[in-house]
Amino acid sequence: MKIEQIYTGCLSHAAYFLESDGEVAIFDPLRDVDSYISKAEAGQAKIKYVFETHFHADFVSGHLELKAKTEADIVFGPTAKPSYEAIVADDGDIFYVGKCMVKVIHTPGHTMESTTYLIFDENGDQSAIITGDTLFIGDVGRPDLAQHVNSELTQDRLARLLFHSLREKIMPLDDHLIVYPNHGAGSACGKMMSKETTDTLGHQKETNYALRKDMTEDEFVSELLSGLTDPPGYFPKNVLLNINGYDHLDAVLIKGKNPLIADHFLKITEDDDVLILDTRNASAFAQGFVPGSLNIGLDGSFANWVGEMISDINQKIVLVTDEGREEESIVRLSRVGYDNTIGYLKGGFESWKNANKKIETAERISAEKLKEIYGESLIIFDVRKNSEFESEHVAGAINVPLNKINFHFDSFPKDRSFIIYCAGGYRSMIAASILKQNGFKDFADVEGGFTEIKKNDLPRTAYSAPTTFL
Known part of the structure; x- marks a missing residue:
């Protein structure tokens, strides 16, 4: 028996590949499934x-993609109601993969259909649990997401179900079992996940706050619900795609891999319904970009920020990418349901410049320069999360988290210059591109962000109520 975790860092996502005696099962696959198929064929x-x-x-x-390409059966846990052919298992059902067994353990709480799979090896011994979003390393799944699809599933109700699922279904299992969760640190599906992506169940019983033996149900609910932030707006839309189905990725790629010369690109983008998405890194974008572009770099938490900052999952998108990364951009958009890419700038940004089209730039300054000009009259905005800001920030800075910037343009002055920064320069360039779209011109981004600011010993402070208002 072989269990392999296939981890995708930009989504903090783990899929699992279980192989035994010529048969394979895939758990929680991403939409681009060819790597799983190739691994099985190998x-x-x-x-x-x-x-x-x-x-x-x-x-x-990628469940529907795999079914279409391999004729594999899709399996959900109890109460699931997919709009396509699938096996909806009962609690305790057994499935055979080669000489291994997979046992269904219904563990509602994160969602009603949430299920843990207990893996038995070829000797019939319990080996591991694949826990999805029921149990993470250091955390458990947040119970407030399902209510955005079904208002009757309140976070309190689901939290109480999760309390019982953990104590009645998971904690009685043997300590030696390996815990294989669906996510690690960085995912919005929990609030305090470890950077580790596997552990033993015994160690989790000792260290995971949600598995304390002496915790009452009310204490569990209170601790689980405290500190939850708003989930990204695209989450309910992805749930519905996973329930109802979606276009196959091959069709999405055919539509998106449409090379556009500069003149054609310009004509298409004159339509207000079309968004220019530039997936190059922040430094390249700052040096020159197509006017009106939104910058979300591939080399970062690309899919998460696409979901946060592009409200319409059906948005028509044309791409500006580094040459050779056009297909990667389309695939990574599709992983979070953004399937309406209609083309890309052939030859990348260089072709736009060579065609003598209008360009814009975004000013960046070093942390050293910020230290030189720092003073009481300088307006500084911190676009990190509230929690990051409250931990430590540049003294006098104003916190406007990136995911709220579209609702707070009136916080930024148009008659005075200002500075923006984030942790390392990725999010602040997203913010810069949005500010440029909305007519702000006299501002600069701090290259390297707060990481470089700390190295240069600018005045810093922890939470200060007058400078935080969102």
């Missing part, structure tokens, strides 16, 4: 099942 094995731990909110699963 081992001369057939993909028999695609197991889903729940209807995911933070990505579009």
Whole structure:
């Protein structure tokens, strides 16, 4: 038996590849499934099942892609109601993958259909649990997401179900079991996940706050619900895609891999319904970009910030990318359900410049320069999360988190210059591109962000009520 975790850092997502005696099961796959198929073919094995731990909110699963390409059966846990052919298992059902067994353990709480899969090896011994968003390393799944799809599923109700699922279904299992969760640190599906992506169940019983033996149900609910931030707006839309189905990725790629010369690109983008998305890194974007572009770099938490900052999942998108990364951009958009890419700038930004088209730039300054000009009259905005800001920030800075910037343009002055920064320069360039779209011109971004600011020993402070108002 082989269990392999396939981790995708930009989504903090883990899929699992279980192989035994020529048969394979895939758990919680991403939408771009060719790597799973290639891995099975390399081992001369057939993909028999695609197991889903729940209807995911933070990505579009590859279950339908795998079924179409391999004829594998899709398996959900109890109460799931997919709008396509799938096996909806009962609690305790057993599935055979080669000489291994997969047992269904219904663990509602994150969602109603949430299911943990207990893996038995070829000797019939319990080996691991694939827990989805029920149990993370250091955390458990947040219970407030399902209510955005079904208002009857309140966070209190689901939190109480999760309390019982953990104590009655998970904690009685043997300590030696390996815990394989669906996410690690960085995912919005929990609030305090570890950077580690596997652990033993015994160690989690000792260290995970949600598994304390002496915790009452009310204490569990209170601790679980405290400190939850608003989930990204695209989450409910991804849930519905996973329930109802979606276009196959091959069709999305055919539509998106449409090379546009500069003149054609310009004509298409004159339509207000079309968004220019530039996926180059912040430094390249700052040096020159197509006017009106939104910058979200591929080399960062790309899919998460696309979901946060592009409100319409059906938005028509044309791409500006580094040459050779056009398909990667389309695929990574599709992972969170943004399937309406209609083309890309052929030859990248260089072709736009060579065609003598209008360009814009974004000013960046070093932390050293910020230290030189720092003073009481300088207006500084911190676009990190509230929690980051409250931990430590430049003294006098105003906190406007990036995911709220579209609602607070009146916080930024148009008659005075100002500075923006984030942790390292990725989010602040997203903010810079949005400010440029909305007519702000006299501002600069701090290259390297707060990381470089601390190195240069600018005045800093922790939470200060007068400078935080969002």
